[in-house]
Amino acid sequence: MGIALYVAYQALMANETPVACILVKDDKVISIGSNLTNDSLNGTRHAEFIAIDSVLDGLKDRKPETIREEFQKLTLYVTVEPCIMCASALKQLGIGKVIFGCGNDRFGGNGTVLNVHRDNIGETYKSYGGILRCESIQLLRNFYIQENDSAPIPQVKKNKDLLKPYPPMEWDLYDKVDLFDGKGREVAPGGSYKLIDLVQPEDLKVAGDVDMEFYDYFYDIKDGEVDFNKAVKIVDGKRRRVNEE
Amino acid sequence: MSKSGDTSHIDFENGVLYGKLKQIRQQDKQISKTKPDLMSVWCYRIKPQDSKKVLAVVNSHFSPIDGEQLLHVKRFQKITDGEVKLDMLLCLYKSFGRDDIVSIFHEHGSMTIEDGDLRVVDVPSDSPSTREVALAWGAEFWPIAWKGNPNHQFLKKVDIDIEEVQQNINQLLANLEGKALPFVTLFDGSHRVISHDCRTDHPLHHSVMRGIQMVADQEKEIRTTATDGNYLLNKYTIYTTYEPCVMCCMALVHSRIDRVIYLQPLPTGGFESNYQLGARDGLNWKFEVWRWLSDPQLPPLDNKLNA
Numbered sequence: 001m002g003i004a005l006y007v008a009y010q011a012l013m014a015n016e017t018p019v020a021c022i023l024v025k026d027d028k029v030i031s032i033g034s035n036l037t038n039d040s041l042n043g044t045r046h047a048e049f050i051a052i053d054s055v056l057d058g059l060k061d062r063k064p065e066t067i068r069e070e071f072q073k074l075t076l077y078v079t080v081e082p083c084i085m086c087a088s089a090l091k092q093l094g095i096g097k098v099i100f101g102c103g104n105d106r107f108g109g110n111g112t113v114l115n116v117h118r119d120n121i122g123e124t125y126k127s128y129g130g131i132l133r134c135e136s137i138q139l140l141r142n143f144y145i146q147e148n149d150s151a152p153i154p155q156v157k158k159n160k161d162l163l164k165p166y167p168p169m170e171w172d173l174y175d176k177v178d179l180f181d182g183k184g185r186e187v188a189p190g191g192s193y194k195l196i197d198l199v200q201p202e203d204l205k206v207a208g209d210v211d212m213e214f215y216d217y218f219y220d221i222k223d224g225e226v227d228f229n230k231a232v233k234i235v236d237g238k239r240r241r242v243n244e245e
Numbered sequence: 246m247s248k249s250g251d252t253s254h255i256d257f258e259n260g261v262l263y264g265k266l267k268q269i270r271q272q273d274k275q276i277s278k279t280k281p282d283l284m285s286v287w288c289y290r291i292k293p294q295d296s297k298k299v300l301a302v303v304n305s306h307f308s309p310i311d312g313e314q315l316l317h318v319k320r321f322q323k324i325t326d327g328e329v330k331l332d333m334l335l336c337l338y339k340s341f342g343r344d345d346i347v348s349i350f351h352e353h354g355s356m357t358i359e360d361g362d363l364r365v366v367d368v369p370s371d372s373p374s375t376r377e378v379a380l381a382w383g384a385e386f387w388p389i390a391w392k393g394n395p396n397h398q399f400l401k402k403v404d405i406d407i408e409e410v411q412q413n414i415n416q417l418l419a420n421l422e423g424k425a426l427p428f429v430t431l432f433d434g435s436h437r438v439i440s441h442d443c444r445t446d447h448p449l450h451h452s453v454m455r456g457i458q459m460v461a462d463q464e465k466e467i468r469t470t471a472t473d474g475n476y477l478l479n480k481y482t483i484y485t486t487y488e489p490c491v492m493c494c495m496a497l498v499h500s501r502i503d504r505v506i507y508l509q510p511l512p513t514g515g516f517e518s519n520y521q522l523g524a525r526d527g528l529n530w531k532f533e534v535w536r537w538l539s540d541p542q543l544p545p546l547d548n549k550l551n552a
Contacts, residue, residue, distance in 0.1 A: 041468070092448060
């Protein structure tokens with residue numbers, strides 16, 4: 001999930017919604033995807049689709065059974081719960097398992113809005129959430145405090161503040177599995193950590209050159225709570241665009 | 246048609262236009278309900294003489310964001326508690342914070358909001374279906390702007406050229422020939438695209454998904470010379486042979502489409518068969534969904550197939 005988070009950070013820097021994923025087979029990252037809806041002018045180019053396309057590009061044999069067999073072996077790690085569209089796409093492909101960061105309040109298809117992963121259309125799959133949840137939310141907040149110039153009426157942002165409380169995850173909505181010695185489902189439950197303790201720069205190399213500024217965008221966690229006592233970086237989309245021109 | 250006030254083409258009871266287009270939507274959830282679903286709205290208590298100034302700020306700063314969700318309730322409520330005052334609805338509670346509202350009025354209306362004048366009220370989140378319920382809710386919660394059964398109003402307002410629909414469906418069906426799977430979609434908007442199902446190349450390349458990409462590709466080409474274009478599938482109607490699967494229906498939500506017309510329902514579909522994704526509360530986009538009732542003679546399909 002640390003790698004997915006880093007890819008989401010790269011998306012944020014490229015002016016896309018910071019949602020990203022990796023597909024993993026036998027502990028190896030076999031593809032990477034991040035949201036590409038703005039650049040492609042296509043609202044369906046979510047991270048999952050980019051990563052799925054890259055797996056399929058590598059498959060010579062496109063028989064439905066072969067594709068299904070391949071996807072059964074894969075685990076998707078995605079920073080935000082798959083939306084209803086992606087949840088259905090993953091089901092149609094026969095994904096092995098999904099692990100996500102934060103829930104998706106508006107479109108979540110793995111428990112928040114709908115339970116597409118376990119409905120009676122086709123085969124079901126398991127989907128577990130909460131891994132690096134606060135970090136996934138922090139990237140999203142960092143994005144949404146900017147204004148989306150691609151929208152027809154860019155919305156006036158109501159709260160230009162990253163310091164909002166982090167509501168607890170509503171665990172009952174999602175599939176359950178006890179992680180971390182059965183003590184809880186969130187990374188470092190009740191504990192304290194800095195992101196760099198969990199995700200080392202070495203691990204991120206699979207997603208390209210490592211930009212150490214990545215770590216400056218996240219608060220530390222202290223006693224299971226987000227500790228706002230650190231000055232974190234804030235992306236400045238407008239200025240970046242001006243610089244590019 | 247709708248403009249002339251003639252309603253002879255409308256079957257209000259069954260939601261059918263011209264005997265050919267059946268409206269696909271959730272059943273009236275409020276009809277039997279005595280208690281409405283409520284939503285929280287910011288309410289500002291003002292002096293009557295300030296109403297013009299306040300309204301100007303609301304129209305320019307709040308209504309573009311969630312004015313549509315407040316169309317079924319009255320904006321003002323008169324309060325006679327000694328001095329006459331007006332309670333005015335500004336915007337949804339979730340859209341703005343107290344500080345934002347105070348600063349918007351300060352900046353754009355040169356007004357200072359006293360603490361006690363800005364509060365949150367609960368108002369019904371949908372229109373009731375009858376006048377009696379509207380009056381009851383008005384007394385209990387907030388005055389309702391009653392304009393008749395909301396779905397009847399909607400059906401009267403639908404602006405659809407049935408001849409054009411028929412022509413587009415004819416063109417859609419003409420494109421079925423020689424295809425392994427009978428899934429074809431016609432996109433009618435700022436670009437016109439006909440897309441086929443290509444799941445033998447890619448299991449997710451259903452006709453709807455492919456068409457969305459084809460429209461995006463054409464739009465991208467235009468944008469190399471023009472700065473402004475069409476936003477996703479805004480103002481598009483699509484015609485498609487079978488009820489799209491859940492993935493494709495949600496892709497249409499993400500694409501901000503205006504209208505979908507399909508010929509045959511499928512058990513795997515995401516509109517009438519499952520979830521009603523075109524008009525689902527909680528999602529951020531709703532659109533018209535219709536089923537074409539004329540006999541199109543499409544081949545029967547495996548019940549498990551996703552269109």
